[in-house]
Amino acid sequence: MALPKPDELLQDVNLHKAPEKHWMDIKPEFKRGTYCYAVEPQVMEDLGLPHMGQWQPHDEKWPLPPDWKERTLNALRDRLNRFRSFKLFMDICVRCGACADKCHFFLGSGDPKNMPVLRGELVRSVIKGEFSPLGKLFGRLAGARELTEDIIKEWFYYFYQCTECRRCSVFCPYGIDTAEITIVMREVLHELGIAIDWAMKPVRFCHIVGNHIGIQPHTLKEIIEYLVMDIEEITGVKIEVPINKKGAEVLFVPPSGDYFADPGIYNFMGYLILFHHIGLDYTISTYASESGNFGFFNKLELAKKLHAKIYEEARRLKVKWILGGECGHMWRVWHQYHNTWYGPVDFLEVPKSPITGTVFENAKDNKIVHICEFTADLIAHNKLKLDPSRNDHVVVTFHDSCNPSRAMGILEEPRFILKNVCNNFVEMPENTIREKTFCCGSGSGLNADEYMEMRMRGGFPRANAVEYVRKKYGVNHLACICAIDRAVFPALMDYWVPGVDVCGVHELVGNAIVLDGEKERTMDLRYRPLKGKEGKEGEGV
Amino acid sequence: MYNSDKVIPGIIIFIIFFTIPMWLNLGGAKAIPRPELPKEEKNCVESKEYMRAYHMKLLLKWRNMAIREGKRTFVGADGKTYLISLQNTCMKCHKSNEKFCDRCHKFVATHPDCWHCHIAPEEVAKLRRWQNGNR
Amino acid sequence: MNVGVSLLAVIALILIPWIGVSALGLDSFFGIVIPYLAFFVFFIGLIYRIVQWARVPQPFKIPSVCGQEKSLPWIKYSRLESPANTWEVVLRMFFEVVFFRSLFRNLRADLQGRRLIYGSAKWLWFGAILFHWGFFIVLIRHLRLFLYHVPSILNYIDYVDSFFQIGFPPIYITDLMILGGLLFLLLRRLVDAKVSYISHASDYFPLFLILGIVISGILMRHVYKVDVYGVKELAIGLATLHPAMPKDAHIGTIFFVHLFLVCTLAAYFPFSKLVHMVGVFFSPTRNLPNDNRMRRYVNPWDYPVKYHTFCEWQEHFKEQLQQAGFELDEEWCKGQNVAKENKAA
Helix, strand or coil: CCCCCHHHHCCCCCCCCCCCCCHHHCCCCCCCCCCCCECCHHHHHHCCCCCCCCCCCCCCCCCCCCCHHHHHHHHHHHHHHHCHHHHHHHHHCCCCCCCHHHCHHHHHHCCHHHCHHHHHHHHHHHHHHHHCHHHHHHHHHHCCCCCCHHHHHHHHHHHCCCCCCCHHHHHCCCCCCHHHHHHHHHHHHHHHCCCEHHHHHHHHHHHHCCCCCCCCHHHHHHHHHHHHHHHHHHHCCCCCCCECCCCCCEEEECCCHHHHCCCHHHHHHHHHHHHHHHCCCEEECCCCCCCCCHHHHCCHHHHHHHHHHHHHHHHHCCCCEEEECCCHHHHHHHHHCHHHHHCCCCCCCCCECCCCCCECHHHCCCCEEEHHHHHHHHHHCCCCCECHHHHCCCCEEEECCHHHHHHHCCCHHHHHHHHHHCCCEECCCHHHCHHHCCCCCCCCCCCCHHHHHHHHHHCHHHHHHHHHHHHHHCCCEEEECCHHHHHHHHHHHHHHCCCCEEEEHHHHHHHHECCCCCCCCCECCCCCECCCCCCCCCCCC | CCCHHHHHHHHHHHHHHHCHHHHHHCCCCCCCCCCCCCCCCCCCCCCHHHHHHHHHHHHHHHHHHHHHCCCCEEECCCCCEEECCHHHHHHHHCCCHHHHHHHHHHHHCCCCCHHHCCCCHHHHHHHHHHHHHHC | CHHHHHHHHHHHHHHHHHHHHHHCCCHHHHHHHHHHHHHHHHHHHHHHHHHHHHHCCCCCCCCCCCCCCCCCCCCCCCCCCCCCCHHHHHHHHHHHHHHCHHHHCCEEEEEECCEEEEEECCHHHHHHHHHHHHHHHHHHHHHHHCCCCCCHHHHHHHHHHCCCCCCCCCCCHHHHHHHHHHHHHHHHHHHCHHHHHHCCHHHHHHHHHHHHHHHHHHHHHHCCCCCHHHHHHHHHHHHCCCCCCCCCCCCCHHHHHHHHHHHHHHHHHHHCHHHHHHHHHHCCCCCCCCCCCCCCCCCCCCCCCCCCCHHHHHHHCHHHHHHCCCCCCHHHHHHHHHHHHHHHC
């Protein structure tokens, strides 16, 4: 797949010019790099879900089931009767266009159907044209149209060009949230058997094995052992990691990306160092070994299915409360959905930090705490021995991951941590951070390799802000609290802003923590020399 | 229905808001006040329809003619010539601003500022009587 | 085409009462029957829409959080952008509905070569404020024509609104606001390529319609005067449910044009995007607090979902677990089975 060079990619993007043709007359063009591959039928079968057999989006004729139209309309009707959000958002948009240039996919592609308003209109038009007598009467004048096979293709194309980041909903005067529309529309497509492979395989893995990557219990143990060895090599301290320990106080659930791949593993090492440092009585589970949730990118029912395990595991291990790792959509699900799905959570206790005694009142009902809340509290109570100069080789900026910021509002905690563990922390321009943060361009299950062109386009606004601070302050690290961010940013940075590494917040915490009995540190968790210790990193090995 | 604890009061507020006129008029609406028309004179300087809708425009025109251009004659619709003067021409027939002008103006809640400067002959007489009485 | 069709539709709507009143003399049809009909449709239609929304549950608590959450006591949280209780939600909604707070955030993005530049873009907010506030005050001001005893507050509003005393009768500030706002919104829809591309005829139509109402109203006040006394007689009759055409008064045709356009707007309202007036109150991303972990939100149609239980999983990975030296938890599975049997019994 030939990905255009960065300077060429945006040549055809004009944000202030619209196509000649009416959008209803433009069919989606399945150009390589702009769509994800269809799901393998076996995956759907393993999960008992409908599928369309072997097919690919670029096929001229899709093998839609014979009753596709009826099925689609029924699915839509069903959602209109169950989701007030969806029904309302279909009804009240006035097409003021405030959302138009807020979507990262629009900014990176210039495709008008990536304006949130038009993305919504793709469905709104069909609902008017199929269910409303007035819509049927006035047709295109009222923005109504009949459902056709091409529209199914269009839906697939554009609802898998939305990362459910909710940036548009911040700017909408009625709070219309395109993520909500995308969630519903992916469900509707699912009922026809349409799904993407990259978002479904992790669901199957997570369902059967326990995590997205499909790491089996014994392998997880081995990985952790390797990481513990690395930590020992770097710090000189051997760390015990409790796995499946009954009666621990806290069940810690990290995203699998954090123990699977670079640079997540460094973040995981950061968690382990932190827990060892404060002597936390915790455990990791091999059964509930995934805090992220790819089910959420497909169907709410699947999301509920995957995370039910966490609560069974908490019950089985008789822990007091649950601590969640750094992850984006995960925290959307944990914060906004868990309590509704799995509550009342009366078998756990109100989370209380065993180190500081702080009671997490904000999590008193659902008993789940974000690790940044936990760590920020530790630092505020001066319970961590920190040496921020060990991050002096790092000039870091913080990327607010979409969902922790716009679904949860965890803005200050990670910044507070970063300011305490690093000496060089700078902010990106204000219109690109906090609640106005830009998506990585690959969220919601779209971090597939075959989707690279669209990922580079969608990630462009974020990368552009990083480029700005790189030029201005020499930023060389992009910290984030999302596992998908950590998985996709390296490629995005290599493409747009070479020279910027990606890290989790707790990796930097791990660098800064001064462990009891540690040796003189010359390397960070990535075996890179610390500032002023260059050339010494080989010593002692 | 969900959230009826908020939706039903919402509907009630909505209905009340858009039917305010009905509620505020309850019991208060009486026969519509009619201005007292001159008994002797039947014709005004222009037609009745015109005067009902446009009298303020005419008075404005009169003011401009009299004050700014120094013209004091006006030819009415019936071809007759009139002296341009609120107090001497209009109020010759419409003697009481209370019974004629104000009745209507109060009713439709409009606030002409004629009486900031002018004074109706009726008022002048009243004032005289009061002054005399005081002596 | 969208623009032309909408404009033609509004012109047709102007001609209907014009011909109906001036040529056919259908005064009481346009003065009494149509207004009642239109407002009946307005009320029933809007209540129907409200009930339709209310009948659909909001399954999850999904506020769009636009500020710091309430978490640790030493971190100041944003009461308006991340409301943690009902009172703060009320405040957030108040600012949203009354001052269009979200729209105030609006930005403009421009691509310059390889650089994205963001600028403040408050014009849309300003135009919307002019239009909506203008409309609201004009509506309130019209009460003077419907109320037998005009409350003094209306006189004050009138006084302030005509404060500059320009022209005679004085020009209302709100008339200029609504006109300016409308023209801006219309112009923006025509000129901005993005907004123009997403606009349907049904987006232009209400703009032209309200523009028709505003212009006819302004003309009526300043150029083609009508017998206000007669108008009020009719209005009070309508409001007190004793409708009658005013005796011996002739109200100008332009009044009927104005009234007919208002009636059209009222009747069209519930079936168009204009329902955003009521819909905004239902918006789940704005009217719910960000307190999910503090207070549980119940989804009325929640149903149990079958998941891969620990025991099924343990069975599946028995070998690997034993190999890795993990103890099997038979006890838990026994307990689960017992619980299952009890449930079945």
